[in-house]
Amino acid sequence: xxxxxxxxxxxxxxxxxxxxxxxxxxxxxxxxxxxxxxxxxxxxxxxxxxxxxxxxxxxxxxxxxxxxxxxxxxxxxxxxxxxxxxxxxxxxxxxxxxxxxxxxxxxxxxxxxxxxxxxxxxxxxxxxxxxxxxxxxxxxxxxxxxxxxxxxxxxxxxxxxxxxxxxxxxxxxxxxxxxxxxxxxxxxxxxxxxxxxxxxxxxxxxxxxxxxxxxxxxxxxxxxxxxxxxxxxxxxxxxxxxxxxxxxxxxxxxxxxxxxxxxxxxxxxxxxxxxxxxxxxxxxxxxxxxxxxxxxxxxxxxxxxxxxxxxxxxxxxxxxxxxxxxxxxxxxxxxxxxxxxxxxxxxxxxxxxxxxxxxxxxxxxxxxxxxxxxxxxxxxxxxxxxxxxxxxxxxxxxxxxxxxxxxxxxxxxxxxxxxxxxxxxxxxxxxxxxxxxxxxxxxxxxxxxxxxxxxxxxxxxxxxxxxxxxxxxxxxxxxxxxxxxxxxxxxxxxxxxxxxxxxxxxxxxxxxxxxxxxxxxxxxxxxxxxxxxxxxxxx
Amino acid sequence: xxxxxxxxxxxxxxxxxxxxxxxxxxxxxxxxxxxxxxxxxxxxxxxxxxxxxxxxxxxxxxxxxxxxxxxxxxxxxxxxxxxxxxxxxxxxxxxxxxxxxxxxxxxxxxxxxxxxxxxxxxxxxxxxxxxxxxxxxxxxxxxxxxxxxxxxxxxxxxxxxxxxxxxxxxxxxxxxxxxxxxxxxxxxxxxxxxxxxxxxxxxxxxxxxxxxxxxxxxxxxxxxxxxxxxxxxxxxxxxxxxxxxxxxxxxxxxxxxxxxxxxxxxxxxxxxxxxxxxxxxxxxxxxxxxxxxxxxxxxxxxxxxxxxxxxxxxxxxxxxxxxxxxxxxxxxxx
Numbered sequence: 092x093x094x095x096x097x098x099x100x101x102x103x104x105x106x107x108x109x110x111x112x113x114x115x116x117x118x119x120x121x122x123x124x125x126x127x128x129x130x131x132x133x134x135x136x137x138x139x140x141x142x143x144x145x146x147x148x149x150x151x152x153x154x155x156x157x158x159x160x161x162x163x164x165x166x167x168x169x170x171x172x173x174x175x176x177x178x179x180x181x182x183x184x185x186x187x188x189x190x191x192x193x194x195x196x197x198x199x200x201x202x203x204x205x206x207x208x209x210x211x212x213x214x215x216x217x218x219x220x221x222x223x224x225x226x227x228x229x230x231x232x233x234x235x236x237x238x239x240x241x242x243x244x245x246x247x248x249x250x251x252x253x254x255x256x257x258x259x260x261x262x263x264x265x266x267x268x269x270x271x272x273x274x275x276x277x278x279x280x281x282x283x284x285x286x287x288x289x290x291x292x293x294x295x296x297x298x299x300x301x302x303x304x305x306x307x308x309x310x311x312x313x314x315x316x317x318x319x320x321x322x323x324x325x326x327x328x329x330x331x332x333x334x335x336x337x338x339x340x341x342x343x344x345x346x347x348x349x350x351x352x353x354x355x356x357x358x359x360x361x362x363x364x365x366x367x368x369x370x371x372x373x374x375x376x377x378x379x380x381x382x383x384x385x386x387x388x389x390x391x392x393x394x395x396x397x398x399x400x401x402x403x404x405x406x407x408x409x410x411x412x413x414x415x416x417x418x419x420x421x422x423x424x425x426x427x428x429x430x431x432x433x434x435x436x437x438x439x440x441x442x443x444x445x446x447x448x449x450x451x452x453x454x455x456x457x458x459x460x461x462x463x464x465x466x467x468x469x470x471x472x473x474x475x476x477x478x479x480x481x482x483x484x485x486x487x488x489x490x491x492x493x494x495x496x497x498x499x500x501x502x503x504x505x506x507x508x509x510x511x512x513x514x515x516x517x518x519x520x521x522x523x524x525x526x527x528x529x530x531x532x533x534x535x536x537x538x539x540x541x542x543x544x545x546x547x548x549x550x551x552x553x554x555x556x557x558x559x560x561x562x563x564x565x566x567x568x569x570x571x572x573x574x575x576x577x578x579x580x581x582x583x584x585x586x587x588x589x590x591x592x593x594x595x596x597x598x599x600x601x602x603x604x605x606x607x608x609x610x611x612x613x614x615x616x617x618x619x620x621x622x623x624x625x626x627x628x629x630x
Numbered sequence: 631x632x633x634x635x636x637x638x639x640x641x642x643x644x645x646x647x648x649x650x651x652x653x654x655x656x657x658x659x660x661x662x663x664x665x666x667x668x669x670x671x672x673x674x675x676x677x678x679x680x681x682x683x684x685x686x687x688x689x690x691x692x693x694x695x696x697x698x699x700x701x702x703x704x705x706x707x708x709x710x711x712x713x714x715x716x717x718x719x720x721x722x723x724x725x726x727x728x729x730x731x732x733x734x735x736x737x738x739x740x741x742x743x744x745x746x747x748x749x750x751x752x753x754x755x756x757x758x759x760x761x762x763x764x765x766x767x768x769x770x771x772x773x774x775x776x777x778x779x780x781x782x783x784x785x786x787x788x789x790x791x792x793x794x795x796x797x798x799x800x801x802x803x804x805x806x807x808x809x810x811x812x813x814x815x816x817x818x819x820x821x822x823x824x825x826x827x828x829x830x831x832x833x834x835x836x837x838x839x840x841x842x843x844x845x846x847x848x849x850x851x852x853x854x855x856x857x858x859x860x861x862x863x864x865x866x867x868x869x870x871x872x873x874x875x876x877x878x879x880x881x882x883x884x885x886x887x888x889x890x891x892x893x894x895x896x897x898x899x900x901x902x903x904x905x906x907x908x909x910x911x912x913x914x915x916x917x918x919x920x921x922x923x924x925x926x927x928x929x930x931x932x933x934x935x936x937x938x939x940x941x942x943x944x945x946x947x948x949x950x951x952x953x954x955x956x957x958x959x960x961x962x963x964x
Contacts (some may be wrong), residue, residue, distance in 0.1 A: 158713070239677045299714065302713070302714050318915060319919060321800060342796075343913060345910045345919065352783070356786070358794075509928040514661070
């Protein structure tokens, strides 16, 4: 025993000294020649914009991805990986919400809008060298419809996909659906290599494999995924596109401050997870630009118009709430001013937006009068929200203050995100906070989802709002191909839904992105929020 | 010895059974539908029902529990709803990272904490004692997200000595997985560049975590040492002319370590579960982040798997603590 203790002590001393040296100085010599150029570091002032190789892009993201299968994922953050790794029949054109040819060089639609025929461009290949054919297009859509997860719902209008020839494919729809072309440019329109069936397990149509791998014909492919650490894209050797960026690392850095420091140090080129209040400080950095563009991402309040507090069934009460809000003060306090007040359901930047539509402004007297008319004095209502968005807490407090000015008491009910979704789906709330961003560039994404009474609950009509006239207008707008006529119908429906206020239309957020000055060629498309046009970018 | 182990192991089974039971029922009582989270908000009702059937969510909770336990006994933790991968695979991926971080922090806390504790006791009420106590109290009262960020600011931003995130450089290939502990695996395979690189990455997060745990060790060692030093047998030893290191280490420390082991053992359990914040700050790909994301997604199988592994670890540590007790003082029979 004697010996044992003394030797334990000496050995612990030894370990101690080792640890102390590990903590204080670190084995710096072992790091030489690796990612970080530690030797002969230039002085702080002379620091280059990026310390990483010019053919490699480092993007800081905040969390790891779930599944990457285009037939399954509905998650915008997964799309930043899948979008550059797959191609679609049509693609969004530059900065606009219009589409341009992609895998399909041309297409035509029948008079009744029921058959869409696409002619494929030749020479596109999947990353294993297999050519992209009409067969692959059919396979992709059949697979999505068989898997029956989220994206299948978008494509439920497809009755049949027919292969006419190796370069021609026809979609037969069960009804006229004008936004169809636009849905093909969305992430779930990504064409999958039919060879995925070789990876099938227990009849899953390759879902398990595609959850962790990509099998598309885009300019890039996923080659490495260290869970919780990073995802790495490299070039698709068989793509006809020859991008400047050879490797893309999506580095998972959950902490905002850590991300900011790494951007400052030039270790990452793009930092996605930095909150607005820190962006002003970043603007002063010599090596960083903060891009600012209007987005189609809106933040709004669902006013439960049929299942919540009975007083809310009266449009006058909903209008009163709309008049109580000081919109400028709200965007200033929760978004540092990086937001624009909404005018109605369709945000600015998407066709169908009505510049002349009336807009609510704070008017306490008018709000009080409306409440009195409705006989809803001393109203007490609940506001449901979760911690899903960091700014919701501040927003809830601001709303509470605005409403108290018109004599409405607002109880704040903050609960877990998953639970809040369940309650919203069932209509168990008075007011609830929410955000929405469109999957495809068509006002259908707002008007039909938000107002059609067949979409009650999470599906989109989260206000449980029912108005026969509005139902008729949005359904008609979704069944004809004449764009001008559709726009007219949607504008009419907007005027009604602004007046009846089943939602409190708060603001559309700006898209803000701190980017190293060395990054060139990034084009922001509001339909592709958080998705990079990697093939055209360089450093 | 064998008796103790058998008895403890049977207790272990009971404890784990209790833990699974409580966690399972609690997590199923929370309103929220994981199937809905999985299929997305716009999937049709039919699809939703089908997924619920596939996941067995349409069964009564107790049926689900028995199905789950049946799988568990066969070593199957089910599939994660969020990542759609077997939970076992996810745990195998993330647990070693957390274990490596917690173990290193634990060793640092002990190796620094015990000498400080002894020093504080022996030099009671002197400058040494005050300094030691100040250091350890500073550690326990500074939130990890703060000390972690200060560490990053100093060692990453100003001196550029240590990396601020990850387990290993993106350009360095991790060692082949034997235990999943990078340090161990690279040592065994003689991969020195991976060893150095992962040690380099480990330094800051482990020291941050250790700093927060240090006070527990130093305070316990100091208190037990003071108590032991005041006892009669020490005075007897002193009267017999035994002083200095011999007295301190052979007579006093051994007795003082017994209560320390309990406290320190339990603190290791909390290190394992509590590394979440440290993992977030240092982008450490461990279980903490995995379980936080799983909770937000109501991913029951993942939450269950995490709880099971942590409670298993806790119970095993407890067993080890008891066995060490026994080794240190054979008079303790129970």
